[in-house]
Amino acid sequence: MKRKPSTEATAAWIRLMRVQSRVLNAVEQDLKKAGFPPLAWYDALLELSRAPAGELRPVELEKQMLLPQYSTSRLIDRLVDEGLAVRRECKIDKRGQFVEITEAGRELQRKMWSAYSAGIEKHVGSKLSDADAVKLCGLLDRLGCSCGEAASLAVKDGAAVR
Amino acid sequence: MKRKPSTEATAAWIRLMRVQSRVLNAVEQDLKKAGFPPLAWYDALLELSRAPAGELRPVELEKQMLLPQYSTSRLIDRLVDEGLAVRRECKIDKRGQFVEITEAGRELQRKMWSAYSAGIEKHVGSKLSDADAVKLCGLLDRLGCSCGEAASLAVKDGAAVR
DNA sequence: CATGGTTAAATGCAAATGCATGAAGTAGTC
DNA sequence: GACTACTTCATGCATTTGCATTTAACCATG
Numbered sequence: 001m002k003r004k005p006s007t008e009a010t011a012a013w014i015r016l017m018r019v020q021s022r023v024l025n026a027v028e029q030d031l032k033k034a035g036f037p038p039l040a041w042y043d044a045l046l047e048l049s050r051a052p053a054g055e056l057r058p059v060e061l062e063k064q065m066l067l068p069q070y071s072t073s074r075l076i077d078r079l080v081d082e083g084l085a086v087r088r089e090c091k092i093d094k095r096g097q098f099v100e101i102t103e104a105g106r107e108l109q110r111k112m113w114s115a116y117s118a119g120i121e122k123h124v125g126s127k128l129s130d131a132d133a134v135k136l137c138g139l140l141d142r143l144g145c146s147c148g149e150a151a152s153l154a155v156k157d158g159a160a161v162r
Numbered sequence: 163m164k165r166k167p168s169t170e171a172t173a174a175w176i177r178l179m180r181v182q183s184r185v186l187n188a189v190e191q192d193l194k195k196a197g198f199p200p201l202a203w204y205d206a207l208l209e210l211s212r213a214p215a216g217e218l219r220p221v222e223l224e225k226q227m228l229l230p231q232y233s234t235s236r237l238i239d240r241l242v243d244e245g246l247a248v249r250r251e252c253k254i255d256k257r258g259q260f261v262e263i264t265e266a267g268r269e270l271q272r273k274m275w276s277a278y279s280a281g282i283e284k285h286v287g288s289k290l291s292d293a294d295a296v297k298l299c300g301l302l303d304r305l306g307c308s309c310g311e312a313a314s315l316a317v318k319d320g321a322a323v324r
Numbered sequence: 325c326a327t328g329g330t331t332a333a334a335t336g337c338a339a340a341t342g343c344a345t346g347a348a349g350t351a352g353t354c
Numbered sequence: 355g356a357c358t359a360c361t362t363c364a365t366g367c368a369t370t371t372g373c374a375t376t377t378a379a380c381c382a383t384g
Contacts, residue, residue: 004279008295009287013185015302016286020182021228023175023305059362066183071341073364095349095362117166124178125171127304133170139298140177142289143185221332233371235334257332257379 016143027119034115037108040065041084042116044075045109048085048101055088055100084108178305189281196277199270202227203246204278206237207271210247210263217250217262246270 005013028039036042047064048056056064062072076099079085084105088098101109128136167175190201198204209226210218218226224234238261241247246267250260263271290298 005283005287006292006295008292008299009290010279010282012290012295012298012302013282013286015299015306016178016182017186018228019302019305020178024179057362066180068342069363070343070365074340077364090362093350093362095347097363117172120172120175121167124175124305125167128171128174128301130168130170132301132304133168133174135297136174136301137170137177139290139294139301140174140181142294143181143286144177219332230372231333232335232373235332236370239334252332255332255380257377259333 023123026123027116030119030122031112031115036112036115037082039116040067040075041079042109042112044079045084045101045105045112048099049106049109053100054106055098057090057096058099059096061099079105185285188285189278192281192284193274193277198274198277199244201278202229202237203241204271204274206241207246207263207267207274210261211268211271215262216268217260219252219258220261221258223261241267 024039031039043065044061047061048054051060058069058072058076061076062069065072067075076085076087079099080087082104083102085099085101088100090096090098124133186201193201205227206223209223210216213222220234220238221231223229223238224231227234229237238247238249241261242249244266245264247261247263250262252258252260286295
């Protein structure tokens with residue numbers, strides 16, 4: 001129950017950590033240099049914009065984004081502060097609320113996507129053939145822990161990430 | 163120069179971000195539950211323990227670990243506070259210093275490795291054949307940005323990560 | 325050996341994170 | 355309906371990060 005990992009597995013782990021960190025950094029830096037907010041904002045805006053009425057319960061957002069609860073709560077604060085989303089009362093469950101994306105939010109999401117997608121292309125797309133990208137996905141998916149929903153993320157016109 | 167990424171590339175990016183985050187979290191949690199400090203400490207201790215006389219210049223550590231300068235500086239503070247390393251004067255360059263691992267540091271590194279390796283096995287090794295791990299490495303290495311030194315990380319008896 | 329440019333490392337301050345807890349509501353059970 | 359257990363969300367507080375700046379030392383050049 002406590003066997004050691006093979007050196008191959010260890011090497012894969014190392015690569016996974018280092019490469020992700022590097023690529024993420026690169027993309028985030030590009031985005032920041034272009035004057036945009038952090039990626040997490042984009043992810044949240046995308047999730048909201050995709051949701052049925054442009055609104056979601058914080059709990060749902062939290063699950064989609066794999067963020068801790070308090071983190072989601074504060075992210076929403078910031079979006080609201082910037083006028084990118086609004087909090088709405090939730091009639092059916094008075095504990096809760098809905099977070100609805102605003103027009104400004106949708107616009108920022110679109111603008112960010114053009115910078116973001118350029119980053120993905122630059123730091124991922126251009127280094128991998130489509131076939132290899134597919135292989136990479138396949139291998140990574142096998143590491144997807146107990147979390148059936150990961151594969152459900154259709155890539156429509158943007159990534160939902162982190 | 164600003165072409166859009168293929169959906170394959172985008173999907174790979176998403177997987178890379180999500181899977182890494184999940185796996186890292188899982189391993190870090192296991193480690194924390196076992197009462198150990200964060201992974202970054204392990205990485206630093208490992209680098210130090212491998213270095214010629216068990217000592218490195220902060221700059222070098224910084225490069226190995228892909229951390230910002232101030233972050234390394236503070237990490238060293240913490241290691242020193244806990245008696246896991248000591249700062250030594252650097253005769254040849256009075257600006258600088260050496261950081262030397264202590265016996266306590268080496269011991270912690272070894273102890274952490276047994277928990278850490280169990281985590282790698284549990285969250286990576288057990289989900290991938292050795293052959294697939296090798297394939298994964300190969301694909302990830304192609305994303306390794308302008309940074310020739312990444313591949314130089316021999317996997318001796320532990321991962322150096324992040 | 326003065327002097328302007330560069331590198332090593334630390335640090336003050338603001339913002340972000342993690343953790344634990346609290347307040348308010350829902351839901352099942354008796 | 356009263357009680358207990360659980361869910362949703364916010365928040366105070368300590369720690370950690372990120373950023374910009376500072377201090378000190380090196381180094382090349384004239």
